[in-house]
Amino acid sequence: MLEVKNISTGYDKKQVLFDISLSVGHNEIVLLTGGNGSGKSTILKCIYGLLPIWNKEGKIIFDGRDITKLATYEMVKAGIVYIPQKNNYFESLTVHENFIVSGSIYSNDVIKQREQEVYKLTDLYKYRNRTPFNLSGGERQLLALGNALMHKPRFILFDEPFSGLDQAKTKIMVDELLQLKQQQISMLVVEHKKIFNTFADKEFKLDLGKLI
Ligand SMILES: Nc1ncnc2c1ncn2[C@@H]1O[C@H](COP(=O)(O)OP(=O)(O)OP(=O)(O)O)[C@@H](O)[C@H]1O
Numbered sequence: 001m002l003e004v005k006n007i008s009t010g011y012d013k014k015q016v017l018f019d020i021s022l023s024v025g026h027n028e029i030v031l032l033t034g035g036n037g038s039g040k041s042t043i044l045k046c047i048y049g050l051l052p053i054w055n056k057e058g059k060i061i062f063d064g065r066d067i068t069k070l071a072t073y074e075m076v077k078a079g080i081v082y083i084p085q086k087n088n089y090f091e092s093l094t095v096h097e098n099f100i101v102s103g104s105i106y107s108n109d110v111i112k113q114r115e116q117e118v119y120k121l122t123d124l125y126k127y128r129n130r131t132p133f134n135l136s137g138g139e140r141q142l143l144a145l146g147n148a149l150m151h152k153p154r155f156i157l158f159d160e161p162f163s164g165l166d167q168a169k170t171k172i173m174v175d176e177l178l179q180l181k182q183q184q185i186s187m188l189v190v191e192h193k194k195i196f197n198t199f200a201d202k203e204f205k206l207d208l209g210k211l212i
């Protein structure tokens with residue numbers, strides 16, 4: 001479904017990724033692990049077109065289509081959404097308002113329908129009038145996921161969904177991701193903790209910008 005082919009990139013003159021190739025099959029959850037600063041977030045940014053690929057051979061293919069130079073709105077249209085590690089929800093808006101704003105490129109009817117679907121998937125209906133300030137870390141991660149789900153994606157690039165979550169909350173998030181998989185949503189998930197590997201179909205490990 002998603003193929004990353006031979007990408008190299010970095011920031012200014014500093015090279016961070018070296019010839020990275022990986023793939024995520026249809027209906028797969030793939031885990032990308034590695035220590036702090038190994039380049040995990042950089043891979044997701046690069047796939048989503050937020051960071052230019054340095055080399056001519058570097059390509060991103062989605063469903064057989066070359067999406068290497070696609071603009072962000074075209075990525076969303078193609079069915080891919082990216083959930084960054086930080087700043088992945090609107091701080092001053094309630095849960096309900098977050099979903100409305102996230103869905104604002106769609107018609108009112110679509111927004112209404114999707115919001116209900118997202119409540120079913122994330123169990124956030126009971127918190128719909130709260131702002132993120134009044135949610136726990138786990139609930140905020142679900143809110144970030146909910147914002148992404150407003151686009152009805154087929155593919156999610158998720159940067160550290162388990163960040164700051166205890167074991168019980170991690171289990172809830174794992175179950176959440178497995179539930180999305182059942183809905184035919186594929187995922188590339190970044191995580192540095194190893195313990196949660198069991199739920200993934202495949203794992204890639206990164207060390208200093210190289211896959212090992
Ligand atoms: N905007 C930037 N400008 C310059 N260097 C950057 C920038 N963003 C990241 N880097 C550098 O790129 C390298 C990889 O960073 P990246 O954020 O991809 O790591 P990571 O594997 O996601 O780490 P973490 O587990 O801490 O989130 C690091 O050395 C980092 O300092």
Ligand SMILES: [Mg+2]
Binds near residue numbers: 040041042085
């Ligand atoms: Mg990171």
